[in-house]
Amino acid sequence: MKNVLSKITDIVSDPYAFVGSVREQTGKKVIGCFPMHVPEELVHAAGMLPVVIWRSNEAVTWGHAHVPAYDCGITRSFVDDAVRGKLPFMDGMVFHVRQCLQAGEFPYIMERNVKPAYQKNLYLPALYPGEAIKDFTITELDVFKTSLEEFSGNKITDEKLKESFEIYNLNRSLLERVYEIRREKPEILKAKEMMQIVWSSMLMPKEDHNKILTELISKMEAKEVIPDKTRIRVIPVGGLCQTIQPDILDLIEDLGMIIPDDDLYVGSRYFANKVSLDGDPIDALAKRYLTKSPLCPTKGVWDIHWGDEAIKKMNDNNARGIISIMIKYCPPHACYYPDFKSKMDKEGINEIMIQVEHEIISLESVKTRLQTFVEILGGV
């Protein structure tokens, strides 16, 4: 198990070198897909390597000549990486420009300063009622498919697309199995290791990741873990679009809490919902996008409540509290949060929100808040 985790740590420690090396070895074009809703399966079916765009571990420097300091971490960090020339292996970039306003920063900055060989903007709609929404989603996916075919020179047949669905669905099933084992034996993985496992799925060819996961699962199943009943179970919620600083996840655990499950983007949200293999494949991709749960505040959903989903997850895992992790300057999360908080108060759920930034933050203040929280939960 240690060896598999070590391999994963190597990959996420330097995603630039890793993705570049895969490109070199496979000869495949690399397409950076901005999180969270670009359907990677289409890129895969075109014979290219989709990778989910990531936040670097360096402070933003040149990027601030292009975007303000009050944009979110991944926006500033990705622009910084791009204009500093750190992404020469990225042949193409795809942005869902309707996800939030900041996603609209990229198209002009990239085409002017970086000039990737392929650049595509998606206008996926909010999940509003009406046939027009469904039809437009299908239209957008069709347009995306055609542009990928033109760039790659490969026809995306229904068969190829369904093959990609199978590979991606398998990855989702395997990640779900990893989560299932963690739910049974939360001590088996540290929270940051779990995040790295999901993150590596965003960077690796899914076929390779499936092999790694298969090996990891067999080791996890075989491993015996002594349960630590003193630890307080909590569920982290949020972390939209980007990785959380590992130090923060460590801090949660160092303070006597344990994470049996999560509702994070670089976590359970990434692999939620499979694509149906029945019927027209573009319709199936549209159906997955149009699925309302897990609720994403970028999608314009109000007839189900994010708070209800989080409480269910908390109860299903016998957890005692929820830690909202909000990325600083994430308007969809910030606008939703007051209602999330109200729901927690109304239902008598212990919840705390911590805001995280791209740059090194004051861990001391986060620690104080989390210490208070764990005391409220009855620990320490």
Next chain:
Amino acid sequence: MGIKYKVNRLETTNEIRPLVDKHWEELRTAKDRGEKVAWASGPTFIFAYAMGMKCHFMAGYSAYCGGIGAGEEVLKVAEMTGDLPESCSYHRLHMGMAEAVARDIPINPQAILPMPDLMVAGRLCPEMSHYAEGLNRRFGIRVLPVDLPSVYNIEDAPRIREFVYRQFKETVIPTVEDVCGKPFDYDRMSEILSVLKKVATLRNQCWEYFKEKPSRWTLWDYGVSIAPVFYMMGNPAGITYYEKLLKELQDRKKNNIPAIAPDGEKYRLYWDGWLPWAFLGKFMRKFTPHGAVCICGRYPWEFFPNPELIDPENPVESWADLYYGNGQLIHHFSPRGTVDLIGNLIEDYSIDGLLMFSSKTCRIMNLSQPDIIDTLDKKYGVPGVIVEGDMIDPAMISDSQIETRLEALYEMIDSRRK
């Protein structure tokens, strides 16, 4: 000794406040008369107007709140009831106002609106959806959501136009019919567009007086005159207002009266982004002593710059076309469209410098501003600076930052004149 500049105030603009007050007063008292009330974001209120509903407009209400000095106290209520200061200040204003009503927290009575029978949530930006979702979750208000994508590549516009038009026909019209209990009034929508066409045509004639050197009026004068070409659309009082304004500008030209005394402006500036509704006076006091004047801007030019394209005979089709068809208004929200628009304005209005207002809580018009400045500087030789702030929230405004950036802009313009 330097020139002492001062603003020659227009008389006609004094008449806008009573018109605007009346508009909001009628909205505030609508329920007393048994009228239906809607709130709207994005260019969707016209459908409520066509049905005889009294309707608010998200940015218009926010501008009004800022203009009457109520912004800060309403924002405080929002913060007290859980909203984060980094959230869109228009979003916070609405949540704050609704919470003030629900919890009986005293605020300026002029800032209070009746809770709507329907929220027409035009999702031009996601925040315009977030506030409707929030109001639905908190107060159970019925929401009519419409997705209104901004268009980055103009070649994407036709398919998006069809998507938006379908939503108008399949969702918006049936829902307002349901709420009002009567068929959609296409004739009234046509009348509204006819009046709008006349007002926008007169307004364009007024715009010609920005082209003169010295300019006969300022962007701030036009800013306070926007209501008749937007949320007051369909009100014939707008025609009278702009006829009078045009007459005053004609007189100014005849008598050689500039907007800035004694002899006109030294710097002709373009203003990008929202107008800073709560801080118009503050900015004016920073421009005028330097002889600087804002002449044109992206947001104020959004209101139907091509009235000849308004087709009252085909109201719903025309409304979709103005934004996504031949009018292409929606394209100006994307950096590519912005570059095209500003480039034209630089040439048409002889602009010396660009002032890019970057709102810390609303990014809809902030996108790629540093790159836009660079592109335009290289093409037209016109320098620009970014001024950070907010439309409404005084906590986001720094006097010294604004002054430093403005001085840098004036110096850049001066150095290029040598």
